Structure formats: structure tokens, C-alpha cells
Amino acid sequence: xxxLQETKVQDDLFPVEAVKELGYHVYFHGxxxxxxxxxxxxxxxxxxxxxxxxxxENDQRRMITADFSLANGETxxxxxxxFPQGESRDHPVKFP
Numbered sequence: 824x825x826x827l828q829e830t831k832v833q834d835d836l837f838p839v840e841a842v843k844e845l846g847y848h849v850y851f852h853g854x855x856x857x858x859x860x861x862x863x864x865x866x867x868x869x870x871x872x873x874x875x876x877x878x879x880e881n882d883q884r885r886m887i888t889a890d891f892s893l894a895n896g897e898t899x900x901x902x903x904x905x906f907p908q909g910e911s912r913d914h915p916v917k918f919p
Contacts, residue, residue: 824862824863824901825864826860826861826887828905829857832851832853847864848865850868852874852887860885870890872888873886889901
């Protein structure tokens with residue numbers, strides 16, 4: 824699993840085909856000009872969650888989560904987030 828942060832590309836412009844040609848499944852959560860995250864994996868995840876549960880459509884896109892089914896029947900959850908320094912920490916959900 825590879826996690827990318829600060830992709831700085833809108834979802835509709837993400838280079839999906841180029842990543843797939845390298846043999847990866849790709850999932851992304853981005854926006855124009857800033858932030859954005861992506862996850863690449865050789866195995867397709869069982870589930871992908873984009874953002875935080877409380878996010879609105881216009882919130883900054885900084886988190887992507889994927890669940891992978893393991894051979895032993897367990898699930899591995901991988902979190903990929905972008906956490907900039909120096910921002911206000913007054914957000915009750917993102918900075919509890």
C-alpha cells in the first residue's frame with residue numbers, strides 16, 4: 824500500500840490510467856490547488872472511505888481510509904491523511 828498526500832489534483836483529473844498501468848488499484852480524494860490524498864495498492868480493498876464522517880462536500884480533502892481483507896480472515900485498516908502543521912487546532916472532530 825502506498826499513501827500519497829498533497830496530490831493537488833481534482834478527482835476528475837487524477838492520472839488513474841497511468842497508475843493502473845503500473846499494476847496498482849488507485850483511490851483518491853482531491854480538490855483543485857491544495858491538499859488531496861490518494862492510496863495505491865496491489866490488492867483491491869474491501870472498502871474505501873473518503874474524508875471524515877462529518878465532512879461537508881466543500882471541506883478540505885485530507886483523509887482516505889481503506890480496509891483490506893487478509894488471508895487469515897482479519898481486516899487491515901490503512902489510514903492515509905495529510906496533517907499540516909501550524910493550522911488552527913480548534914476543529915473539534917479533526918483535533919479532539
